[in-house]
Amino acid sequence: MSDEQTFLDALSARGTRRGAEPTWIAARRQAGAARFEALGFPTRRDEAFKYTDVRAIARGDFTLAQDAQDLTPLSPATAAALTLPLEALRLTFVDGIFAPELSDLAALPSGVSVEPLSQALADNHEAVGGALGRLAGVDFSPFTALNTSFAEEGAVIRLAPGTVVEAPILVQFLSRANATPLMSHPRVLIEAGARSQATVIEHQVGEEEAANFSNLVSEVMLERGAILTHYKLQEASLKDLHVSSLHIDQGRDSRFTSFNLNLGGSLVRNDIVAELNAQGAEANYYGLFFAQGRQHVDNHTLVNHNAPHTFSNENYKGILGDRAHGVFNGKVIVRRESQKIEAHQSNANLLLSDRAEIDTKPELEIYADDVKCSHGATTGQLDEEAIFALRARGIDEETARGLLTLAFAGEVMEQVSLDAVAERVERTVAGKLPERFNLAGLVEVAAALDEE
Template structure:
């Protein structure tokens, strides 16, 4: 079957979604259907998809998930994969909101956290405002057929102390399903919140997650966002996050990518007000034949804006990593600072990284740096550890974990920090023998 025929099939898969809900939404979805019909799935001739081939997706037949799987197995799975943090928690099983597993609790004044399917009208002023439908075929497909998700709406000056924990759990389905969540975050003037997007599930899960996250920060808003992707090695995970920032706002992203057979994350940031700042921290760790792709784009549209990006990758076996970090400094965006770094460790001869930091500068009074390295471990540190009796493999393991910890240690929620350090240690090669140590 050709790619075009699959495009049709996918569209027919999302058709039931289109006619559901209010009229304005049907119109919006219908528009996205047309966009998707034009764009189709991304292909290798597109510069942004040069290294990531999604043709394999077209060979699979994804159906839509039904109602939430509420069996006892699922309940224990939800608990097992939980990060266990004290939070406002929304659980989605194969993309469907599970009310029984979720804890909304009491929200402070001015804060709304709403499951999206039941509250579509509340999303009207936000949906599609930051993420363009035609960003890629996947974004169009998501707008056309998202099933559920969340709207987090923070009024001016609202401060949410507890993080919002969005837990997405994948189960094994007879036919792989197309899971399309939509996450909308709107932060009013000086509002503040922490949001954790977490994807995990059973090892046999072989679905496609196609998620779009939109974040709109008003003047002085401060949002910290965690994206922890621990899906099974059979899952496909496509995600794009779009951030619009006004004056003096700050957005911090921690993006940890451990799972998926093929995972692609796009992050697009528009720094559109003076004093806006974005920090992008990322870690990807590939094993087996995993393919992990991170593309980030920061547009400095206003003067006095700052961006800092630090992505680290560890690639083992025959895994492949792709990093593309692009910062564009537009005309008249003077006095900006943009710093990018991407460092990689290759643990095997067959692992591969394609890395490309890019700076495009159209202003003349700017401070920018970028660099990428693919390196070896520090020989002095290796000697120091071995001189205390640690075997060479364990010493290498600890130093590899230390490399990852440079990103993980920026995580400010202790429960998340510890779980992730464990998860990373557990995914490093067994010969490192870090079990029981970390």
Template sequence: MSTATQTRNSVDEFAAQFEQLEKNETFARSWFHPVRKAALARFVESGFPTLKDEEWRFTNIKSVTSTDWAAAADDAKSIGKDSLAAYCIGEVAATLVFVDGRFSAELSSTNKLSNGVKVARLADAMESDAKKLEPYLGQVLAEKDNAFALLNTALVQDGVYIFVPKNAALAKPIHVVYASTCNDRPTASHPRTLIVAEENAQANIVESFVGIDSGSSLTNSVTEIVTGAGANIFHHKIVQESAEAYHFGTIGAWLDRDSRCTSTNVCFDGKLTRNNVEAYLKGEGGCCTFNGLSMLRDEQLVDNHLRIEHIAPHCESWQYFKGIYDGASHGVFAGRIYVHDDAQKTDAKQTNQSLLLSDKAQIDSKPQLEIFADDVKCTHGATIGQIDEEAVFYLRARGLSDTAARNLLVHAFANETLNEITVEPLHERLEAIVLERLP
């Protein structure tokens, strides 16, 4: 069987799942149905990308597109609180847990939220808050060429809706956990988070993607972030999927004037992870920051693709992506800064730093600038290297053993990203994982 036929088949499989869902009247009569249908049509037309697509040429997803992914059962599988304990973070305003994309009431908890802040299941909000969701859900991304995001729009069943009204600030973070489990048939889930922050609102959101047991799974997530004028959103995405898991996640952000969005992405586990980021700086004075840290081993692959569009003038964007690659792991970074012709006084920077700890590890780094305005400051840079031997000597000359010195330097490299994490218990947990993984 040729690859093309296989790809066709997995596309057909998802299309068949859509038809199955359409038999449900609530699904078919929802205001969101036309959006889904259009997304599915585009997805079926374009199919999954292959190595021939420029944006996918370093990441082979044949093993994903040639699998018949089953839809998850209607009810959340019971997995027990203990299996999640390692991923939980203390002092949160709410924890919402989804198992294979299905909401688990048993594992979730929400404290009383004040100031009109709303944290709800997306499935509920789509009905109760339709008018509020309609301008954003499925609209933030320019999904034309993102097969996975299109597929999510078509098939999304649940997820989280977070609404922070004008001038409201959430003191504690909201934790969303999307857990994948091992099922009889390889199972796909398509969860979605929508974060809407109104004027001058503030919130801190953590999304954890975790694998509960080994086994093949596909998580295809979308996170849409809308920051109103002067709003400030901190977002964290942690990927700790199981060793056989595939993760495709798209983050889309719309930034209105003088708003800020800071998103930090940390990847530890999973067989293949692709993170897409699309940010649109639509109002003057907006500022977005995307930080990333991958710490990989064995044959893991993490691919970070970012596209930052400077549409309005006087905006800033920062991308800091770091990777620590051991074993035969593979990192991909492609960051594109796109400056529209009106976006004068843009200040944008992207850096990609990679630390290769083994001869077999590999990194493909592709920073890109496309600039159509003439008064801007854009810089990009990539460094790829081994541990700095001068620094090792410096530390050894102070008494640290060779191993201790090397570990300290890897730890330091990771810390530069982890120090950006504003949720202290999360920072501590991630730092502990880094320390545990040092040789």
């Protein structure tokens, strides 16, 4: 049986158990399945997957949590420990299934709706159908097609024009340790009305022994003047497999800021695609990937400058130890008529071991002639002079290296305004280092100083 057939069989098995659905949904599932079958899983011969081998996913045998017979419940204490400690509107999914008991939407202000996809469909499926899939069709990648064929659950976030949501909206995807590996294909839809403003966090996290596959597709639509800050904090277990694509459609004067922070997962592939469709639209991409052991993390980003006077800025940092493999592919396309745009891109990588590997590839396709564009990629090691300077003050070598690693990540993290996220990243980056010294304590001292 082919790798694809395993997934198609799971899909038809699910189809027999799932209740009746509106025809447009059934049609999309079919289209997704057909496209997935035609494309098949990507191989290294596909340019977009040149450095990323997805056989660990393709050859897996994953069960949907909805169909699993042997589910191990996730204890509330575990869920609480995994949850980011911040005041937020919270939607929680455990292996793709909505968990109302771990969600909290009590403080939902007016003008904003945050619902699980199943609820939004039940309420008014036609209102969802117009937007869902508009940016992420089945052609984007075999994984998007697969997601389209399976997707049943996820988050729908809608902001009415002018609505400013103070509290971050946290969508957390928990992955549990289970005897049978599970898969989920969640879908996130964010529609931000004119001049609305919000922060959305997608948080992938799970139990240490979890070994599941998640395949997320998110679509974000920003109307004129909307401002959205999007965090992806990916702290999946070191056995989890994770693929995601994030698609953004930007109207005039809208601003999208992405923090793509990857700390976990054994095999991770993230795609981010922003369409800057009207003048004044601005996209900022900040990324950090920290991988050790044999982790593989691939980030593919794309900005389409479809209109004049649009702006993009990208800064990605990679930190790779042991035999970890990182991929950064940052593409910017400037159309012929998109004059007076600005696009800046930078990717810096830190290799902590001789066997760690980075493939970094900036791709700029510029067809307009009056633009400001820059890009740069660097790869280096820790500064031995700086390590000596720290050791000469009594700091042991491991800690000195940890501090400097943290510092390298710090350049992107300074842009992170959510302390809970910044701290989680800082502690993870420092905490994964040998624990001779409590590096995390340093974060607190700096914070204490700020408060005085």
